[in-house]
Amino acid sequence: MNRPATKPTPDHRSQYAAFRTIPTRWSDNDMYGHVNNVVYYSWFDTAINALLIERGALDVRQGEVVGYVVETQCNYFAPLAFPQPVEAGIRVTQSGRSNVRYEIGLFEQGAETAAAQGHFVHVYVDRKSQRPVELSPELAAVVQSLTR
Structure with missing residues (x-):
């Protein structure tokens, strides 16, 4: 018997x-007067990578x-x-040797519950070989500080 999926809550x-x-x-707004869904994924990427860069755990250029x-x-x-600003909440719920699951909640400025939420799973790889590598000590420290 197929059971209905649990409906997510903010x-x-x-x-x-x-x-x-x-x-x-x-x-960012679409013809319906709100932010188009594809923009949310861009915000996920922006929030995570900007935080990693600021904390010295990622160098996207070199x-x-x-x-x-x-x-x-x-x-x-x-x-x-x-024109409302968005507040992106970030946490880590799982991490492994070379992968991290970042969860992001997007909040209207000052709101207590998320307007949207989702996740990205990143696998960290060597830029040249494209093979998975162990999380660096810097990245592991940031991941630990975000783990919930």
């Missing part, structure tokens, strides 16, 4: 370890290691729209 902002504010742009997205998913609960 997370509370207290469930996230770090936050970044992301400005919306006029071009680093020997890069993170590839191998899985992504998003649930939408409420619309977001220009």
Whole structure:
């Protein structure tokens, strides 16, 4: 017997370890007057990578290691729209030798519950060989600080 999938519910902002504010742009809105769904994935990528760069765990230009997205998913609960800023909550729920599952909640500025939430799974690979590598000590420390 097929059982219905559990309907996701929005997370509370207290469930996230770090936050970044992301400005919306006029071009983010679609013809329906809210941010188009594809933009949410861009915000996920921006929030995670900016945090890793700021904390010294990722060098996107010259680093020997890069993170590839191998899985992504998003649930939408409420619309977001220009010109409101978006607050991206970030946490880590799983990590392995070379992979990390980052979860992101997107909040209307000051809201207590997420307008959308989802995840990215990054596998970290050697830039030249394209083979998975162990998380660097710097990245492992950031992952630990975000783990919930």
